[in-house]
Amino acid sequence: MGTYILRRLLLMVPTLIGMTLLVFVLIAASPGGIGAALNVSGGGQMEAGTSKAQQQAYLEDRYGLDAPIVVQYVRWLGRVSPVKFGRRDLVSPTGEVIRSPRPIDPPMHWREFGGALPEVEQAETAFAFDPGATGEDKSRAYRRASQGYTRVRAEYVLARAGYEQTVGEALRAIGLDRHVNRDGTMKPGTPGSAVRAVLDDAEQGPIAEAAFDDAIARYADAIEGRRELKAVFDARPFPPAGVPILPNTLSLAAPDLGMSFARGRPVLTLITDALPNTLLLNLMAIPIIYFIAVPSGMLAATRRGGLFDVLSGGLYVALWSIPIVWACVLMLGFLANKETGLGWFPVTGLNSIEGEGMTWLPSTAPDGTFVRGFVLDTLWHMCLPVAALVYAGFAVLSKQTRAAMLDNFNADYVRTAKAKGVRSRDIVLRHVFRNSLLPIITMFVSIFPAMLGGSVVVERVFSVPGMGNLVIEAIFLRDREVLLANALIIGLVNMLALLLADVLYALADPRVSYD
Amino acid sequence: MQSKFGLKDFVLLVAILLVGVLALLTMRQGDRTWERLNANDAKLGEIDSGLARMQRQLDSMDFGEQLEGISEQLSSGVVVQGNAPGGAGSPGAPVSGSLDWTRPGVEVSTTGDWALNNDPFDDEDMRTGGQFIETFEGQPPKITPYLYADVYGRRISDRVFEGLGSYDAETLKLRGRLAEAWQYDPDGMWLRVKIRDRARFSDGAPVTAEDVRWTYQELIFNPEIEAERFRSVYNAIESIEVISDKVVEFTFKEPRFDNMSQAFGYVIVPKHVYQPWVESPAAFNRSTGLAVGSGPFKLERVSMDDQWSPPDDIVLVRNDLYWGDRPAVDSIRYKVISDGLARLTDYSNGGSDMMRANAIQFTSKDEDESFKERHDLRYWFNMQGGYSFIGWQCGPRNGEKLTPFHDVRVRRAMTMIIDRDRIRRDISKNLARPATGPFLSSTPQANPEIEPWPHDPERAKELLAEAGWIDRDGDNVLENDRGDEFTFEITFGNGSEGTLRMVTYIKDACAGVGIRCELRPIDWSVLASILNNRDFDAITFAWSASAPESDPRQIWHSKSIPNQGDNFIQWASDDADRLIEEGRRTLDDEARMKVWHQLHSVFHAEQPYTFLSEIPWLRFTTKRVRNLNEYSKGLVHEEFWLAPSGGSSAMPN
Helix, strand or coil: CHHHHHHHHHHHHHHHHHHHHHHHHHHHHCCCCCCHHHHCCCCCEEECCCCHHHHHHHHHHHCCCCCCHHHHHHHHHHHHCCEEECCCCEECCCCCEECCCCCCCCCCCHHHHCCCCCCCCCCCCCCCCCCCCCHHHHHHHHHHHHHHHHHHHHHHHHHHHHHHHHHHHHHHHCCCHHHECCCCCECCCCCHHHHHHHHHCCCHHHHHHHHHHHHHHHHHHHHHHHHHHHHHHHCCCCCECCEEEECCCEEECCCCCCECCCCCCEHHHHHHHHHHHHHHHHHHHHHHHHHHHHHHHHHHHHCCCCHHHHHHHHHHHHHHCCCHHHHHHHHHHHHHCCCCCCCCCCCCCCCCHHHHHCCCCCEECCCCCEECCHHHHHHHHHHHHHHHHHCCCHHHHHHHHHHHHHHHHCCHHHHHHHHHCCCHHHHHHHHHHHHHHHHHHHHHHHHHHHHHHCCHHHHHHCCCCCHHHHHHHHHHCCCHHHHHHHHHHHHHHHHHHHHHHHHHHHHHCCCCCCC | CCCCCCHHHHHHHHHHHHHHHHHHHHHHHHHHHHHHHHHHHHHHHHHHHHHHHHHHHHHHCCHHHHHHHHHHHHHCCCCEECCCCCCCCCCCCCCCCCCCCCCCCCCEECCCCCCCCCCHHHCCCCCCCCEEEEEECCCCCCCCCCCCCCHHHHHHHHHHCCECEEECCCCCCEEECCEEEEEECCCCCEEEEEECCCCECCCCCECCHHHHHHHHHHHHCCCCCCCHHHHCCCCCEEEEEEEECCEEEEEECCCCCCHHHHHHHCECCCHHHHHHHHCCHHHHHHCCCCCCCCCCEEECCCCCCCCCCCCCCEEEEECCCCCCCCCCCCEEEEEECCCHHHHHHHHHCCCCCEEECCHHHHHHHHCCHHHHHHEEEEEECCCCCCEEEEEECCCEECCCEECHHHCHHHHHHHHHHCCHHHHHHHCCCCCCEECCCCCCCCCCCCCCCCCCCCCCHHHHHHHHHHCCCECCCCCCCCECCCCCECEEEEEEECCCHHHHHHHHHHHHHHHHHCCEEEEEEECHHHHHHHHHCCCCCEEEEEEECCCCCCCCHHHHCHHHCCCCCCCCCCCCCHHHHHHHHHHHHCCCHHHHHHHHHHHHHHHHHHCCEEEEEECCEEEEEECCEECCCCCCCCCCHHHCEECCCCCCCCCCC
């Protein structure tokens, strides 16, 4: 059993990698690509006044979106992996993980322009802090270097974008259109000969040269800035992150799920904000489903073919076939709207506006009026969303229970029990029901991961800020980090749940063995 | 003996559990009471210290000196220009103590006191207090200044922050807000501004010249701060120099018409509050609700550890230390409901005081008498409304194939094929106004003499024939001399029913003259890359504006074609380029408007876009909201006041 579980656990790693890779490729291949999220200003109106090319170059560099997809994916894996290789990252006093500054690529085709890349002078001795430097001194020194480097790097990125554009236009001007991207920049794979042709052109040559000179000058500044920052970083101004296993080669650290592009907040915070709301709804809904569906399934099985069996079966299937969007709209119109309907229930959110000021429990205000209190208010707000989550769930579970019970009714031990003269109530509850529990337990295990995903429609219509809302918005905005983190977490929980189900099988049913 | 878990045990267990849960809940309740108590204490302390500060200020104020300053100024014959309605010289508004901050020989301008156009305190039955609730359609991820990226963030910013100047809500003229008086170089290269002595932030600290400099140079132009959106907008200023505590001087890169509006436009943050935050740029970039300004409203809790974050409602409370006209309502609450039906249901249930309506909702509620009894339906045009258009690809699509629209005759024909009045009537429900160019007809930038092109398919056919598009093989589709059929794709954002109906109509109208039009719905997130790659034949969406005078360079100049600029239709016109450059250089308002009028004529003749309509603002508001004025600038929340519920309550039943 132990080896089996270990093997299953180890197999999870490649499965998760494959799954996230798939999600990653899907996002990268979707129209608009990964960076699309950064450019959406919402709705059908765009505000005039920003220069796209600059913004894009800046942001792509900032989020590392200019690297090839494979590199981006490997970087992401490195961040989320709990096992880290190489020297450990640092943790700033504000809890930020600080990594060694990324290298900078020189401008494309620098060789064609003659001359060499600017050299970085290596300092003779490594940078070191004064022995007496306090933590504050160190972090100030790091900040100064980091700020300086960010500035020169941003300038270089802009200059490089300008250079690629200029050469792209020059290529077009001399008729080498096939080396030009749709957006007017030169293609990464442009052969050197094409660039040389531009340089030889009397008109375009000097223009391209000037753009290149600008870019290379900024490049020199940028690598110098990087060297300075790297030196400060290597002097280790902050404590290292994680737990070492082998010094400087292997360590363990908490996975970093990254920052959401579209919202500019850490993915982990977004999830911890959204998850409780979804869990709250589902923890209400699932017991209701079970408490209604399982007993009625049992009842239907004992009176097979009877009126209750037919009616409950029919009703559940009818409910099951109502589309959830329609159900939500009907509920809003008839139960929540005060003009067209009854107006008994609130329309949106999980709390009233007054909710925050309410006492926690129901109470009576000094002037004698009844105050719902926060708990009751929340329950009241949850009525409609929970109803929407619940109504379609009865059919499957009650049919499952009914079928399992019927199977057992025909078993030999039931006939024996009947022959012994056991009361039929005891047969149903003690013998048949217990033996029918197995599929119901395993079903619960598979429901649990779905709970994390949340229901998109219900959360959207009733304005519940839960996981469903988070994911659907992330999909609309191609918010890569949020989607990957979600895929990772839900995948992990799913696989753990399946493993748990298999283990439970073995425990519950002696006939199953994994050895 | 058989130990058995029976019903009794179960009841007992449940009872014990219940007691435990109750105990926990009661403890939670105690915590909440404690938290609220603390918050109240903090608030009291704040009010107390504010009072003390004001007392001290009153004590130290020397009225005699101020009066002397005014008379000195009057006798020295300084030209004081006042162009605000009832602004300069209103009682209790000394223009300036002295003029020793000025550069000699340059006219000093002022627009007097910054005051509300319709002060709620002038209404006789006015009541203060209450909470005004507005619904947003989307969740703003953050409202920290210079980090927010959407229109919601800007709306919050408008309430919490102030720039040196602001547009007058009625006249749309630039007026001094934090700026009391200023000198603008006649050559347009520098601007020296004196900040109001009274101006202070919501924590009571005065607004100083250093705050103005710091905000621009160390916040917006700090590369570690993700304010790239704002960096590319506020690009006219070369440097800012602090002359004295209250005097600041801007130097501009070149003489440009919008230098003043840029220097006056960006909002000022308190350096002493923001500097420690910006010390850790990563945490600041991640922040969601770090908004502390000098505006009439403020956020209640603002600190690195305790700030507003989604999905909570955004609650702005009245800034009791505000230096100008105080608003009448206690607070404004912005809540988010993204589902359209839920939004309307919540609004009509009395869940909010104002919601944005679409044309269909607006017209259907306009016929609903019982709804109109309890709600106001508001409909007006303002500078933020913007205009919708169809952009024609005048250059090569994708950098490959030239579309038929590079020919001005084809573009003009397309405009005449499309019955814009019908679109307005049937789809915008007669709520929109015809547009003839990128300048809204309510602004002085627009040339009032231009009439929209008529709907005339016959003349359109003639123009197309002139351009070589004739039905040569009798299949009811036009061909050019090479035999290529006239086919194009119209790209539009999906999700809006109105847009879908419009493009379907356009497809029909095109078929009527022998043009094949195909529909290409896209997701909004793809729009940017389609525009960058110039990957469309025709595209329709809308531009909106945040200032009354827009700079046409960004969208129309041929220099905005390369570098993925916003001239995505790749329209190059020497006339337009010349006029745009001339207009940008012209500092004199009247002369510049003449240039813009000429430019407007060029747009009209060339039809790079087919201008469809100017978009109005449609709002439902409850009857309890009073003194809500439909300004050409938009809405001014500071002026609202709320009638007590009762007579005309927001709540039915």
